[in-house]
Amino acid sequence: xxxxxxxxxxxxxxxxxxxxxxxxxxxxxxxxxxxxxxxxxxxxxxxxxxxxxxxxxxxxxxxxxxxxxxxxxxxxxxxxxxxxxxxxxxxxxxxxxxxxxxxxxxxxxxxxxxxxxxxxxxxxxxx
Amino acid sequence: xxxxxxxxxxxxxxxxxxxxxxxxxxxxxxxxxxxxxxxxxxxxxxxxxxxxxxxxxxxxxxxxxxxxxxxxxxxxxxxxxxxxxxxxxxxxxxxxxxxxxxxxxxxxxxxxxxxx
Numbered sequence: 001x002x003x004x005x006x007x008x009x010x011x012x013x014x015x016x017x018x019x020x021x022x023x024x025x026x027x028x029x030x031x032x033x034x035x036x037x038x039x040x041x042x043x044x045x046x047x048x049x050x051x052x053x054x055x056x057x058x059x060x061x062x063x064x065x066x067x068x069x070x071x072x073x074x075x076x077x078x079x080x081x082x083x084x085x086x087x088x089x090x091x092x093x094x095x096x097x098x099x100x101x102x103x104x105x106x107x108x109x110x111x112x113x114x115x116x117x118x119x120x121x122x123x124x125x126x127x
Numbered sequence: 128x129x130x131x132x133x134x135x136x137x138x139x140x141x142x143x144x145x146x147x148x149x150x151x152x153x154x155x156x157x158x159x160x161x162x163x164x165x166x167x168x169x170x171x172x173x174x175x176x177x178x179x180x181x182x183x184x185x186x187x188x189x190x191x192x193x194x195x196x197x198x199x200x201x202x203x204x205x206x207x208x209x210x211x212x213x214x215x216x217x218x219x220x221x222x223x224x225x226x227x228x229x230x231x232x233x234x235x236x237x238x239x240x241x242x243x
Binding site: 044083 | 201207236
């Protein structure tokens with residue numbers, strides 16, 4: 001498979017801020033697709049029974065996996081806020097400040113990321 | 128490249144539904160995180176999960192969530208694959224494969240929901 005065009009996502013030099021946002025949107029989208037497949041597979045344990053489900057949960061929901069949860073939140077909120085920006089632009093909303101909107105949405109994603117990581121920390125440590 | 132390129136690749140059905148499901152997912156993900164992590168510390172215990180999934184309203188929500196997330200994910204994958212030279216040469220196969228994966232995800236997750 002020729003991946004020439006896809007490899008362009010990873011090139012940052014000379015790119016506009018809009019193109020960089022587009023590349024990150026695709027990269028985070030691929031991460032979330034893989035997570036969706038893993039999540040649906042993981043939930044099969046619910047059908048197997050309580051013992052299997054509890055074993056899965058005790059393996060994946062613990063302080064040691066917090067960094068992975070945090071990265072997942074970062075991908076989720078970046079993709080969500082950048083996607084919201086794309087929809088707003090599509091309907092011409094805030095189009096005159098579209099460049100500033102990229103920074104605002106990225107900032108909102110970072111705020112949600114920090115808050116969700118903190119809440120996950122509270123959740124897994126049982127505070 | 129920018130999102131205008133994706134719009135062109137997915138036009139018209141795929142792009143419109145990508146935006147609709149994207150907006151739905153924005154709210155769905157936050158609600159999902161809220162009920163699984165913020166309501167109580169034992170929200171992920173087996174009994175609590177089964178109790179939630181036995182509620183018809185929650186079950187309906189999760190079915191809609193599953194359908195939206197699966198469509199958005201595999202339609203997004205379709206856009207990515209169509210961007211490769213391979214995808215551009217095999218457009219029909221890419222469309223069929225990604226929509227098949229979407230259907231498999233919905234049926235697989237739907238059967239899981241029906242179990243409760």
